[in-house]
Amino acid sequence: MGRRKDKIKLGAFLLFTGHHVAAWRHPQASVGIDFENYFELAKLAEAAKFDAIFFADGVAARLKDVEAASRKAHSGVYPFEPITLLSALSSVTRNIGLIATASTSFSDPYNLARQFGSLDRLSGGRAGWNLVTSSDPEAAYNFGHETQILHADRYERAEEFADVVLGLWDSWDDDAFIRDQAGGRYFDPEKLHRLDHKGRHFKVRGPLNIPRSPQGRPVLVQAGASGPGKELAARTAEAIFAAHITLEEAKAFYSDVKGKLGAYRRSPDDLKILPGIFPVVGRSETEAQEKFEALQELIQPQVGLNLLSQLSGVDLSSYPLDGPIPSNLPVTNAGKSRQELVLDLARRENLTIRQLYLRIAGARGHWQVVGTPSQIADAMEERFENYGADGFNIMAPIMPGGLVDFIELVVPELRRRGLFRTEYEGTTLRENLGLKRPVNRFAAGTAAAAE
Secondary structure: OOOOOOOOEEEEEOOOOOOOOOHHHOOOOOOOOOHHHHHHHHHHHHHOOOOEEEEOOOOOOOOOOHHHHOOOOOOOOOOOOHHHHHHHHHOOOOOOEEEEEEEOOOOOHHHHHHHHHHHHHHOOOOEEEEEEOOOOOOHHHHHOOOOOOOHHHHHHHHHHHHHHHHHHOOOEOOOOOOOEOOOOEOOOHHHEOOOOEEOOOOEEOOOOOOOOEOOEOOEEEEOOOOHHHHHHHHHHOOEEOOOOOOHHHHHHHHHHHHHHHHHHOOOHHHOEEOOEEEEEEOOOHHHHHHHHHHHHOOOOHHHHHHHHHHHHOOOOOOOOOOOEOOOOOOOOOOOHHHHHHHHHHHHHHOOEHHHHHHHHOOOOOOEEEEEOHHHHHHHHHHHHHOOOOOEEEEOOOOOOHHHHHHHHHHHHHHHHOOOOOOOOOOOOHHHHHOOOOOOOHHHHHHHHHHO
16 A cells, blocks of 8 residues: 555644643643634644644533532633634634534524534635534533433434534525626525425524535534444544544544445545644653653642543542542443543553543543654654544644644654645635535536436
């Protein structure tokens, strides 16, 4: 198998103080709560020719354990709602993609389609929607539910939700708005398509009252890795934000999801798999390790345990910190794939509860690499060339320094190896990711019927 002809795609996963759970305590970490902080990070990523910046989101403050939550920044409290933030950033950037998370469990498909459609047009075709089903159990209480929504029910709703949004984004042909001043006709009625969706969860007539964007519609991103999550991604997603620690896991996931595309008349190039990577970069191995240990020393046990309970979906506070992970933990109703990943890591490396939370405090279940620019580039190249990834979401340990380190030290090494671009290929997110511009499904159907 020869060297891949495509290049690595890079996203900057921006979490305000940094991705390490104790980043906010580091003296070099930005406070990260003002627009200027995000403006700086977006411009850094765009100058480095990243494909996109990405914002996670949640709709609940994680305050079940208030004392533990008060000791960490990653407690579900965000400085801004991401679509609003990206709309502001669209006016001060020109090429970089703008991807935000929004939940299918606690949103309305028409409003969501309209919001992301607006962002796509504001940005000139650079928007992406990261579809999640909201595994956070606290979120349900903010939307009239008495308990967390079951995993299977969340994905059933998500399937229909995605279909509605995609249909609404095809409400108008690209050339529907003719603006014929002499003839007095603003749009061509034959190029308007009403959805008329009636399903179990939604009844949406349409059409969406926003025209199509230069890239056709926002890029659909998906983050689930459970069985239903992979099936939804294979059918609808154009990018996946994955979490895998070993090369073998990454290759298996890549092969599995790409292999499902044919059933939906899609090709492997229609979907980009972009796992997260938590890189701690030093000019020497010693420097890299010292940077990492300086962050690890800032972790408070209560915070580490709280993080582990959150990711595993199980309250582990009653077990000894220096004892093993219990073997009979119940299957979570939250993020099933993340629970499996975290617990498999503990069993594979025979970790105690304390060792496990120290192990995931930075990457939170994603891939962690601590080393020199060459070592990190080696690791990325290996995973890319062995078809474990099409690119990576960079999860900087602290902001802005961790992102600066990656851009100044690793990106030049990737370019020296011919693995990363020196200039943008286009002006839209689709063009830069190497994704096809979607044909309006209704227009395509009309054309097929006419042949």
